[in-house]
Amino acid sequence: MIKSSLALLIVFFWSVFSFSQTNLFENGSLENWSGSPEKPSNWDILTAPSFSKTTDANDGGFAIKIPLTESFGPYKAILETIGTNNIELLANTTYTFSVDYKVTSTATVQGITAYILRDGGIQVKTESQNPPEDGAWHTLTFDFTTSFATEHSVDIELTANGVGAEIILDNLKLLGEATNPDREALIAIYNSTDGANWDTTWDLNDENIDNWHGVTLSSGRVLWLNLRANNLQGPIPNEIGDLTEATRITFDNNKITGNIPESSKPQ
Incomplete structure (x- = not known):
C-alpha cells in the first residue's frame, strides 16, 4: 500500500510539473480571429491567400486550413508570429516549441519546417518533418536554447510538390520562462x-x-x-x-x- 501511494504521489507531482508551463504564444490555439479577410490574431500568413478557419481542430474549436496553391519556388506558405507573439526570451534558457498538423489532401506535402529566429532574422534553431498523408494529427516539437536575451520570432514554412496540397495547423506552443527573474x-x-x-x-x-x-x-x-x-x-x-x-x-x-x-x- 505504501509503495502504491508513493508511486501515485510521484505520478501526481510529475504531472503537475510537466503540464504547469505557460504557453508564451497568444492565441496559440487559434481560437481568436479578426480582420477582413479574417485571420488568426497574432499570426500572419504569407503566400497563401486562400487560407481559412476550420472546425477540424485538434485543440479547441478552430484551426487554420492552408492550401498550398501559390507558386513561390516550390508551392509554399508561411505562418509567422507578429506583434505580441514576437517574445523577449531570456538568455541561456531552454524552451520547447510545438505545432500540431494534419494533411487533408492526396497531393504530397513535402515538408513542415519551423524556424526560431532572433532579432535581425538570425536563425537560432530549425527543425523539419515530412508530414504523413494519413489524415491523422501529428506534432512537430523540439527544444532550443537561447544565447541572448532579445526578441525572438517563429516562422512555420509549408512546402508541397504541386497544386492541391492542403494542411491544417493547430495548437502552437512555446513553453518556457519569459519573465526576467530580476x-x-x-x-x-x-x-x-x-x-x-x-x-x-x-x-x-x-x-x-x-x-x-x-x-x-x-x-x-x-x-x-x-x-x-x-x-x-x-x-x-x-x-x-x-x-x-x-x-x-x-x-x-x-x-x-x-x-x-x-x-x-x-x-
Whole structure:
C-alpha cells in the first residue's frame, strides 16, 4: 500500500510539473480571429491567400486550413508570429516549441519546417518533418536554447510538390520562462520606495526591464541598478537580495532607510 501511494504521489507531482508551463504564444490555439479577410490574431500568413478557419481542430474549436496553391519556388506558405507573439526570451534558457498538423489532401506535402529566429532574422534553431498523408494529427516539437536575451520570432514554412496540397495547423506552443527573474525584485524596490512618485518612474506594464530608468542588463540579468537622486523614499526591501548578478547598485541622494544585505553587495 505504501509503495502504491508513493508511486501515485510521484505520478501526481510529475504531472503537475510537466503540464504547469505557460504557453508564451497568444492565441496559440487559434481560437481568436479578426480582420477582413479574417485571420488568426497574432499570426500572419504569407503566400497563401486562400487560407481559412476550420472546425477540424485538434485543440479547441478552430484551426487554420492552408492550401498550398501559390507558386513561390516550390508551392509554399508561411505562418509567422507578429506583434505580441514576437517574445523577449531570456538568455541561456531552454524552451520547447510545438505545432500540431494534419494533411487533408492526396497531393504530397513535402515538408513542415519551423524556424526560431532572433532579432535581425538570425536563425537560432530549425527543425523539419515530412508530414504523413494519413489524415491523422501529428506534432512537430523540439527544444532550443537561447544565447541572448532579445526578441525572438517563429516562422512555420509549408512546402508541397504541386497544386492541391492542403494542411491544417493547430495548437502552437512555446513553453518556457519569459519573465526576467530580476523583474520581481525591481518591482519590490519600486513598491517599497514609492516608485509612483520617483522623479523618473518605471512603466511596470513594459515587460522589457531594459527600458526602465537606471537598469542596465547583461545577458538578460541586472548588471547595474542606478537610481541615484531619483526621490526614492522608504525602506530597502529584502528582495534586493535576488539581484544576484548585479555588480553595482547606486541609491545615494535619496530618502531611503535600511541597508543593502551583505549577501547582495557587489563583490
